[in-house]
Amino acid sequence: MLNIFKNIGLKYPIIQGGMAVRVSTAPLAGAVACAGGIGIIAATGMTVDELRLEIREARRIANNGTIGVNVMFAVRNFAELVKTALQEKVDLVVSGAGFSRDIFSWGKEAGIPILTIVSTSRLARIAEKYGAAAVVAEGFEAGGHLGTELSTAEIVPEIKSAVKIPVIAAGGITCESDIAEMMSLGADGVQMATRFVLSKECTVADSFKTHYLSAREEDVVIIKSPVGLPGRAIRNVFSEALARGESPDISCDDCLKVCSREYCILEALENSRLGHIDQGVVFSGQNVFKIKEILSVKEIFKSLTGAFSIKAN
Numbered sequence: 626m627l628n629i630f631k632n633i634g635l636k637y638p639i640i641q642g643g644m645a646v647r648v649s650t651a652p653l654a655g656a657v658a659c660a661g662g663i664g665i666i667a668a669t670g671m672t673v674d675e676l677r678l679e680i681r682e683a684r685r686i687a688n689n690g691t692i693g694v695n696v697m698f699a700v701r702n703f704a705e706l707v708k709t710a711l712q713e714k715v716d717l718v719v720s721g722a723g724f725s726r727d728i729f730s731w732g733k734e735a736g737i738p739i740l741t742i743v744s745t746s747r748l749a750r751i752a753e754k755y756g757a758a759a760v761v762a763e764g765f766e767a768g769g770h771l772g773t774e775l776s777t778a779e780i781v782p783e784i785k786s787a788v789k790i791p792v793i794a795a796g797g798i799t800c801e802s803d804i805a806e807m808m809s810l811g812a813d814g815v816q817m818a819t820r821f822v823l824s825k826e827c828t829v830a831d832s833f834k835t836h837y838l839s840a841r842e843e844d845v846v847i848i849k850s851p852v853g854l855p856g857r858a859i860r861n862v863f864s865e866a867l868a869r870g871e872s873p874d875i876s877c878d879d880c881l882k883v884c885s886r887e888y889c890i891l892e893a894l895e896n897s898r899l900g901h902i903d904q905g906v907v908f909s910g911q912n913v914f915k916i917k918e919i920l921s922v923k924e925i926f927k928s929l930t931g932a933f934s935i936k937a938n
């Protein structure tokens with residue numbers, strides 16, 4: 626198996642994608658780590674103290690499993706959040722939605738691997754040059770902010786041939802056969818997010834999960850995020866208003882480095898996570914409609930790990 630996974634003693638090369646705001650927190654990340662994958666806490670939208678508590682709680686649940694932290698480069702407290710994760714000695718840090726050069730020297734100093742989310746072979750090469758331990762190749766089927774209009778199956782082989790470091794496929798992967806397809810395209814592992822929202826351990830409001838379960842293929846839409854990137858989400862009252870060019874009132878606390886201020890994306894994500902679905906953005910991957918039931922993380926792993934030589938029990 627590849628180094629990053631071998632070095633951290635991982636059972637399965639499955640990363641649970643970081644999901645802000647507070648969609649992937651300690652209960653989910655800890656359960657994924659316990660099941661033999663990598664559990665990721667999304668730090669975006671948290672304070673440093675909140676993140677510290679989440680990491681400690683995830684570690685408690687994880688039973689020595691692998692815990693990482695995901696931080697969006699776009700947030701103003703990016704450096705503080707990354708440095709907190711490193712001080713807490715997480716197993717890895719993943720950065721997305723923008724590119725930080727500094728993070729690699731901070732990771733090197735702390736002896737903790739840094740993974741970068743990329744959508745092009747050009748950015749993958751730059752990440753490798755700066756010292757990324759692996760890249761997450763995220764295609765357009767992914768939930769949340771998007772960096773490409775190409776599919777995961779299109780970018781994985783291209784990025785794989787551009788770099789020597791491990792390539793982790795992300796975007797639209799919901800089942801064992803999707804994992805097998807990505808491995809056959811050269812991926813060294815996978816990152817999955819939407820599948821793990823529909824887990825018992827994910828702490829979002831029940832109405833958030835119901836919105837996922839009732840989504841049809843045509844309900845998954847692209848919205849405009851004030852970050853300046855398109856975002857993939859499930860259609861709702863909020864997304865329809867945005868599509869008509871209406872912007873909700875916001876209370877801005879200047880949390881992003883770059884923001885159009887059309888609305889507050891962090892507030893919109895927090896609203897939906899709390900169950901105020903009509904007042905928020907429900908980020909989701911393109912293939913949400915393929916997932917029909919809420920399972921425990923252990924059951925999800927059991928359904929996925931036939932793609933690997935070691936089966937989950």
Ligand SMILES: Cc1cc2nc3c(=O)[nH]c(=O)nc-3n(C[C@H](O)[C@H](O)[C@H](O)COP(=O)(O)O)c2cc1C
Pocket residue numbers: 641642643644645646648667669695696697720721722742763766767768769770795796797798816817818819820907908909910911912
């Ligand atoms: C609700 C939600 C929130 C997300 N938040 C983040 C985030 O904070 N940072 C990030 O790098 N990616 C984020 N993503 C992207 C995921 O980590 C992951 O790479 C992507 O969704 C994979 O595609 P899938 O959902 O089809 O499995 C988010 C995705 C979802 C569904």
